[in-house]
Amino acid sequence: MMIVAEKLTKKFGDFTAVDAIDLSIEKGKIVGLLGPNGAGKSTTISMISTLYKPTSGRLFFEGNDIIKSPKWIKPHLGYVPQELALYDSLSGYENLKYFGGLYGLSGTALKKRVDEVSRVIGIDERLKDRVSEYSGGMKRRINIGVALLHEPKLIIMDEPTVGIDPQSRNHILETVKSLGEQGITVIYTSHYMEEVEAICQDVWIMDHGKMIANGTQEALIEQAGIHTAIRMKFDSQIKDRLDPLRKLNHAMAVDLISDDELVVLVNGGGNTHKEVIKSVMELNYDLTSFDITRPNLEQVFLKLTGRGLRD
Amino acid sequence: MLLKLYKKDMAVLLSDKKGLFIFILMPIVLTTILSFALSGNFGEPGVMSPIEVAIVKSYDKEAESNAYLDMVSPYMGEGLASLKASLNTELDFEGLFFNTFLENEEVKAMISTEVMSEDEALQALEEKSVKAIIELPKGFIKDQLINYTLPNRNEMTIRIVRHPDYGYSGDIVESIINSYFETLNKQIVNKNTYLSVGSGYLDQATLMASLSEIMSSEAVSSSEKVTRTLVPGKRLIDSPTYYSIAMMGMFILYSAGYMGRELLREKRLLTLDRASVAGISYIKVLAGKFLMTITLCVIQMSLLILYAKFALGVEWLNPLKILVGIFFSAVAVSGVGVFVSALTLTSENYRVANIFENLLIHLFALFGGSYIPLDVLPKIFMTLKYFALNGIVIDLFLNTYQDADWRKLGLYYLSLVGISVFFSILTVLMIKRKEVFTYEGTH
Numbered sequence: 065m066m067i068v069a070e071k072l073t074k075k076f077g078d079f080t081a082v083d084a085i086d087l088s089i090e091k092g093k094i095v096g097l098l099g100p101n102g103a104g105k106s107t108t109i110s111m112i113s114t115l116y117k118p119t120s121g122r123l124f125f126e127g128n129d130i131i132k133s134p135k136w137i138k139p140h141l142g143y144v145p146q147e148l149a150l151y152d153s154l155s156g157y158e159n160l161k162y163f164g165g166l167y168g169l170s171g172t173a174l175k176k177r178v179d180e181v182s183r184v185i186g187i188d189e190r191l192k193d194r195v196s197e198y199s200g201g202m203k204r205r206i207n208i209g210v211a212l213l214h215e216p217k218l219i220i221m222d223e224p225t226v227g228i229d230p231q232s233r234n235h236i237l238e239t240v241k242s243l244g245e246q247g248i249t250v251i252y253t254s255h256y257m258e259e260v261e262a263i264c265q266d267v268w269i270m271d272h273g274k275m276i277a278n279g280t281q282e283a284l285i286e287q288a289g290i291h292t293a294i295r296m297k298f299d300s301q302i303k304d305r306l307d308p309l310r311k312l313n314h315a316m317a318v319d320l321i322s323d324d325e326l327v328v329l330v331n332g333g334g335n336t337h338k339e340v341i342k343s344v345m346e347l348n349y350d351l352t353s354f355d356i357t358r359p360n361l362e363q364v365f366l367k368l369t370g371r372g373l374r375d
Numbered sequence: 376m377l378l379k380l381y382k383k384d385m386a387v388l389l390s391d392k393k394g395l396f397i398f399i400l401m402p403i404v405l406t407t408i409l410s411f412a413l414s415g416n417f418g419e420p421g422v423m424s425p426i427e428v429a430i431v432k433s434y435d436k437e438a439e440s441n442a443y444l445d446m447v448s449p450y451m452g453e454g455l456a457s458l459k460a461s462l463n464t465e466l467d468f469e470g471l472f473f474n475t476f477l478e479n480e481e482v483k484a485m486i487s488t489e490v491m492s493e494d495e496a497l498q499a500l501e502e503k504s505v506k507a508i509i510e511l512p513k514g515f516i517k518d519q520l521i522n523y524t525l526p527n528r529n530e531m532t533i534r535i536v537r538h539p540d541y542g543y544s545g546d547i548v549e550s551i552i553n554s555y556f557e558t559l560n561k562q563i564v565n566k567n568t569y570l571s572v573g574s575g576y577l578d579q580a581t582l583m584a585s586l587s588e589i590m591s592s593e594a595v596s597s598s599e600k601v602t603r604t605l606v607p608g609k610r611l612i613d614s615p616t617y618y619s620i621a622m623m624g625m626f627i628l629y630s631a632g633y634m635g636r637e638l639l640r641e642k643r644l645l646t647l648d649r650a651s652v653a654g655i656s657y658i659k660v661l662a663g664k665f666l667m668t669i670t671l672c673v674i675q676m677s678l679l680i681l682y683a684k685f686a687l688g689v690e691w692l693n694p695l696k697i698l699v700g701i702f703f704s705a706v707a708v709s710g711v712g713v714f715v716s717a718l719t720l721t722s723e724n725y726r727v728a729n730i731f732e733n734l735l736i737h738l739f740a741l742f743g744g745s746y747i748p749l750d751v752l753p754k755i756f757m758t759l760k761y762f763a764l765n766g767i768v769i770d771l772f773l774n775t776y777q778d779a780d781w782r783k784l785g786l787y788y789l790s791l792v793g794i795s796v797f798f799s800i801l802t803v804l805m806i807k808r809k810e811v812f813t814y815e816g817t818h
Contacts, residue, residue, distance in 0.1 A: 113652050138654040149645035151383070153390035158383075165379040166653040194390075210649070 065124075066091040066218060066249045067112060072121035074107050081107040083273040084121065089251065089266075091217075094244040096264030097253040098361060104273040105253040106146060109220045112251070113143050125218070139167065142211030142219040146226065148203050149210070152196040156187060156206045159195060160213060167214035177213050184242075185209040186235055201232025208236060218249045225259060237263055257361040267361065271369050281361065282334070288367040290359035291316060292330040292337045299350035302326060312343045376655065380663025381670075384637075388667060394633060398675050402626035403682050409622070410615040410687060413747075425487040426544045429496035429505040432515075436469050439517035447524065454581075458524075468519040472511075476555055486548060500536060506544040508536040509552060522563050526570055610777055617748060619683035620772040624765030625736065625745035626679075627672045627708045632732040634668045634712030638720040639728075657720075657806045661713050665799075668712045672705035692778045700775050700784070703791040704768045710795030710802075711764060717805040739763035764794060 069087035073080065082104040089095050097105045110116040111123060114134035122129065128136035150159050160178045169177055182188040185205040187198075195203060204224060211219055221240070225233045240263050243250055254260055260267055261281060268278040277284055301323045309318050309328065314336040317329040330337045337356055344351055388394065440462050448455050458466075477488050488509075491499065499505040511533065518529040533552055537545025638661065641647040650660055680697060683689040691697050718727040740746050742759045743766030749756045760766030771787035 115648055115651060135654065138652065141652060143649060143652040145645045145648060147645055149649045151387055151644070151646065154383075154386055158386055162379065162383045163649060163653070166376070166650055166655055 065089065066126060067251075068122075068124040069108075069112075070122040072108070072111060072123055073119045074104075074111060074116060075119045080273050082111070082118075085270070085273075085275040087268060087275065087278075089249060091249055092244070092247045093265050094240060094250040094252060094263050096260035096267040097251060097270065098255070098257065098260050098267055098365065099253075099270035100255055103270040105270055106222055107273075108270070109222055109251060109253060112137075113141060113220055114138065137218070139214070140217040142214070142216035144208050144211045144219065144221040144224050146222040146224075148207050150195050150203065150206060153194060155192050155194055156182070156198070156202075156209075157191045159206060160191075160209055163210040164213035169214060174213075177215075181209045181212050184212065184239060199229070199232070201228040201235075204228050204232060204236060205239075208239065212243075216248070218251070219243060220251045222253050223255070224252075225254070225256065233259075257365070261361055269361075269365060269368065271365075276368050277364070284361065284364050285359045288359075288364040290363050290367060292359060293357040294328045294330060294337055294340060295321075295355040295357070296326055296328065296344065296351055297353045298324045299352050300324060302349070305349065308347055309344065312340055314340055376659060377662055377666070380655070380660060381666045384663050384667035385670060388633075388671060398626065398629060398633070398671060399678055402622040402675070402679050406615070406618045406622040406679065406683065407687070409618040413614055413618070425483065425485055426507065426541075426547060427505040428486045428488045428548055429491045429499050429508045430488050431491060431493045431496050431508060431510045433493075433510060433513045434515040434517075436516050439514065440520070443517050443520040446521075462520075466520060466523065468516055468523075472555070482551065486551060497536075500538050503538060503541075506538050506541040507548040508534075509548065510534040510536070519559070522559075523566055526567065528563065528567075612773065612776070613689075615683060615687035616689045616776060617773075619679055619687065619689055620769050620776070621745040621765075623676050623679045623772065624704075624743060624768040625740045627675060627704060627768065628711075628736045628739060628765055629732065630668050630671045630675060631708050631712035631715055632728060632736065633671070634664055634709065635715030635719050635728040635731055636725060637664050638716040639723070639725060642720060657809065658803060661716065661802065661806060664716065665709045665713050668709040669702075669705040672708045673701055676701045676704065689776075691776065693775070696775045696778070696781075696784060697772075699788065700768075700771050703788045704771065707764055707768075707791035707794045710798040713802045714798035717802040717809070721805055721809050739765050742766060744769050767791065767794075 065088050067087065067089040069085060071084045071086065072082060073084050074082040085104075085108065087108070097108065099105050107116060111118050112125075112130075114130060114137060118131055123131050125137040125140070130137045151162070154162070157178065160181060161174060164174045164177055178191075179188070182191050185208060187202050187205055187209075190198070190202070195206060198206065208221070208224055211221075225236055228236075237259060240250055240252060244263070244265075252260065252264060265280065266278065267281060267284055269276050269284070277287060279287065302325070303320055303323055306318055306320065306326070309315060309326075312328075314330050315328050316331045319327045319329075321327060328340060330340050337358075341354060444455070444459060444462075447458065451458055463470075476482060477486075489505070493510070496505065496508045496510075500508055512531060514529065514531060518531045522528050522531075533556065535545065535549050535552060537548070638647070638657070641650075641660065647657070647660065651657070680691060680701070684691055715728060715731050719725060740763075742756060743763030744756075744760055745765050749760055749766075760770070767787060767790055771784065771791070774783060774787070
């Protein structure tokens with residue numbers, strides 16, 4: 065395990081921001097930390113980043129206690145804070161060079177890494193411009209690039225796509241995916257569930273400072289008891305032909321909406337919904353259209369907490 | 376690592392054009408303005424021009440002489456004719472003042488006078504064509520005759536009206552006039568002694584006849600007692616010299632103010648967090664800024680010194696002493712700057728830095744002598760200046776300008792290093808504490 069937290073707690077005065085959470089993050093995985101504002105995500109990653117000292121609990125990086133000795137994690141950690149942490153009056157190049165220098169890079173090695181990173185984040189052409197002249201998306205990309213310079217083993221990204229254009233957002237998500245493919249561990253916090261769904265292999269869900277669920281997306285959906293719904297429309301009345309449908313493999317329930325329209329709830333993840341549709345076709349029912357609603361993390365969160373992610 | 380932090384801070388500083396304008400151009404502009412605007416309060420180097428003075432006569436010589444004669448005639452007998460004659464010779468106080476005293480070459484080198492009516496004199500003062508007015512009061516002749524020839528003594532007040540822009544010129548005129556009348560007073564004492572002792576041996580006519588000899592001996596020599604010289608080895612401080620030093624002392628405090636905002640600015644930018652995650656302590660970040668502030672001050676002071684030399688004609692004698700002075704002043708400013716920075720960071724808002732820039736710097740400027748020379752203010756200011764960093768810097772550079780010896784300058788260097796060390800130690804203690812608090816999240 066790359067990161068292990070045991071009963072990790074952080075209090076600010078009487079307020080408990082993170083409440084005895086257990087967490088384990090495997091090496092080389094992109095892990096999503098999901099939760100609404102105030103859930104404790106930023107405090108958790110601040111503790112992992114050694115910016116906050118936990119009030120209690122234990123925290124390990126590759127087996128080393130980083131509460132006692134933060135030096136174990138610092139050289140291997142790339143940190144992308146929620147807000148832009150850049151010098152606006154300097155160029156993108158100067159920012160990358162400075163922050164790379166803080167990790168001990170210098171000379172040609174530093175220049176090489178700055179070139180590589182600027183290509184990865186896609187702003188190599190405007191690297192010499194002042195950051196203040198960049199668009200919001202470009203600033204975000206530089207903000208991420210800074211964390212990649214020293215080739216960290218673990219990158220923590222705290223809501224890196226807030227307030228940017230779709231193009232930059234896609235670029236950032238692609239960059240994160242590619243980091244995962246290179247074997248770099250990424251902790252990605254967001255309250256945009258579609259981002260987490262798109263890039264994260266494991267998801268940890270927090271609310272009110274507690275870790276309320278974790279696992280793969282499928283496991284979380286399963287755990288929450290949410291099913292894929294297939295809405296089907298037929299050319300003629302269907303209400304007298306429901307029994308064969310109810311007997312289909314993976315079909316958990318069939319609800320009639322109108323004379324010629326119904327919804328089938330499908331259990332199991334993966335492609336089970338395709339099997340159901342194929343079986344309906346094989347029954348030679350006059351199916352004219354269908355619409356699939358797959359369960360998502362938003363629904364999982366709603367089911368687990370009774371409120372939406374952005375409430 | 377320190378070099379990397381320093382280079383980044385310099386790059387950020389140099390990208391701040393508005394800040395650079397305040398740091399570098401403002402002191403140059405203000406030095407120029409103040410040098411010319413307040414030049415009247417300073418001596419001019421080289422040959423001194425006489426100070427123009429208007430003299431207003433409020434007395435009537437003839438009427439006062441007659442009144443005096445009427446008063447003494449019952450006691451003079453035959454000597455009255457002789458006394459009358461002496462009113463135009465030995466006892467001619469108007470002639471003594473105007474022809475003998477004011478026409479003396481030494482006095483003429485210092486003041487040039489013109490008799491005017493009161494209105495004319497006031498207008499001339501307003502227009503600065505004269506720098507002071509001497510008003511000779513009603514009774515000027517009669518009172519002097521009485522004081523010189525009779526046992527009783529009348530008080531006489533000479534009024535000197537000074538222009539506020541020419542304080543030092545007014546002082547000089549006052550000193551010259553005081554000197555004249557002090558000499559006369561001395562003779563009055565001689566006269567009184569002569570009269571009280573002589574009256575026992577001489578008849579009244581003989582006594583009065585010999586009086587003129589007694590009093591004519593010293594009056595004309597009074598000008599020799601009023602001279603304007605400098606302490607040997609000292610150079611005259613003119614307004615460009617003073618204000619280039621005074622503005623330098625003040626504006627380096629703005630470097631401390633700039634520095635004072637830096638840590639909190641980085642904290643809010645989150646770049647401090649980023650540095651912290653990279654394993655860079657606050658102290659290292661601060662050390663980089665300390666060096667940046669030294670550089671800023673050195674640039675600021677050097678440019679002002681060069682400007683004063685080439686544009687205002689200030690002659691700095693010893694470049695090495697100037698450079699050493701600049702360095703130690705910059706070190707002290709940086710020490711104060713990091714302290715303000717630590718206070719600002721600890722308080723988590725810019726109030727401390729704002730108070731420093733908007734209030735304290737101006738108080739220091741006043742107490743330290745950046746706005747006006749402290750010798751024209753109450754004496755307490757001369758003591759208070761040592762509590763203002765700019766006061767010490769100004770003193771150091773005034774002494775450097777006078778080419779004071781290394782031992783004397785060394786005391787200033789030590790004071791400046793002491794200030795820097797004192798504030799730096801306080802800063803380190805505060806920052807260490809803050810760093811622990813931040814890490815532990817108890818802030």
